[in-house]
Amino acid sequence: MTTASPLLTLETVSRTFTLHLRGGLRLPVVSGVSFSVLPGECVVLGGPSGAGKSSILKMVYGNYRCDGGRILLRDGAETVDVARAEPRRILRLRRDVMGYVSQFLRVIPRVPALDIVTEAARETGVAAEEARRRAERLLALLNVPERLWSLPPATFSGGEQQRVNIARGLAAERPVLLLDEPTASLDARNRAVVVDLVAEKKAQGVAVLGIFHDEDVRDAVADRIVDVTRFAGARAA
Numbered sequence: 001m002t003t004a005s006p007l008l009t010l011e012t013v014s015r016t017f018t019l020h021l022r023g024g025l026r027l028p029v030v031s032g033v034s035f036s037v038l039p040g041e042c043v044v045l046g047g048p049s050g051a052g053k054s055s056i057l058k059m060v061y062g063n064y065r066c067d068g069g070r071i072l073l074r075d076g077a078e079t080v081d082v083a084r085a086e087p088r089r090i091l092r093l094r095r096d097v098m099g100y101v102s103q104f105l106r107v108i109p110r111v112p113a114l115d116i117v118t119e120a121a122r123e124t125g126v127a128a129e130e131a132r133r134r135a136e137r138l139l140a141l142l143n144v145p146e147r148l149w150s151l152p153p154a155t156f157s158g159g160e161q162q163r164v165n166i167a168r169g170l171a172a173e174r175p176v177l178l179l180d181e182p183t184a185s186l187d188a189r190n191r192a193v194v195v196d197l198v199a200e201k202k203a204q205g206v207a208v209l210g211i212f213h214d215e216d217v218r219d220a221v222a223d224r225i226v227d228v229t230r231f232a233g234a235r236a237a
């Protein structure tokens with residue numbers, strides 16, 4: 001079931017980078033960023049390279065500090081402002097509320113691919129057997145050959161690693177999902193799988209906020225595109 005109240009709301013969020021190695025040069029990237037994402041909705045950040053799409057996603061995930069504004073994330077009955085939350089609170093939000101899938105796989109060395117994905121599902125409280133079943137399903141859907149499942153992904157091809165990464169990101173059950181170009185180097189067949197998996201998440205009521213450079217993927221998953229150039233920092237500074 002979906003409800004009308006957003007899971008994620010950005011209110012007049014701004015960020016300026018200060019380049020200390022360039023004599024403190026200030027680079028206003030975004031300002032006045034305001035939008036929200038409903039349960040079951042996929043909002044895609046649009047705009048040219050350098051517009052600030054990744055920076056917005058990183059602020060939502062708590063990787064980048066906000067200079068101003070609020071990032072309101074619903075955690076059950078509570079609403080938390082990520083922009084002001086303590087680091088420990090942000091870690092809890094990452095465990096329970098928001099998942100993040102980038103285009104790169106960063107994992108502990110020597111852990112087999114299947115365990116990486118199973119463990120991701122376990123993190124959100126899925127029972128061991130179900131987590132394993134889910135991991136196997138995702139790896140199979142994403143065309144990761146079964147002979148690789150028991151191996152650590154360090155030696156996998158770039159595309160294989162990326163698909164393990166997507167399986168890991170989607171195995172968990174969190175109400176908010178942030179996708180930072182997860183399909184960047186996938187072939188058409190696997191891009192289509194990701195489109196289906198995002199649709200599955202939406203049907204489960206997950207609020208998805210993503211960046212997709214591939215226009216076909218973007219058009220297939222987006223309910224709404226938020227053009228980030230509207231929030232260009234330089235204009236508003």
Ligand SMILES: Nc1ncnc2c1ncn2[C@@H]1O[C@H](COP(=O)(O)OP(=O)(O)OP(=O)(O)O)[C@@H](O)[C@H]1O
Nearest residue numbers: 017018027029047048049050051052053054055056
């Ligand atoms: N940590 C940082 N320090 C300094 N400048 C940064 C930092 N992160 C991003 N920027 C700058 O902010 C601007 C926006 O970058 P961002 O990666 O958010 O853009 P983007 O829209 O996601 O671009 P792309 O589509 O190319 O990934 C760029 O000019 C970039 O150089």
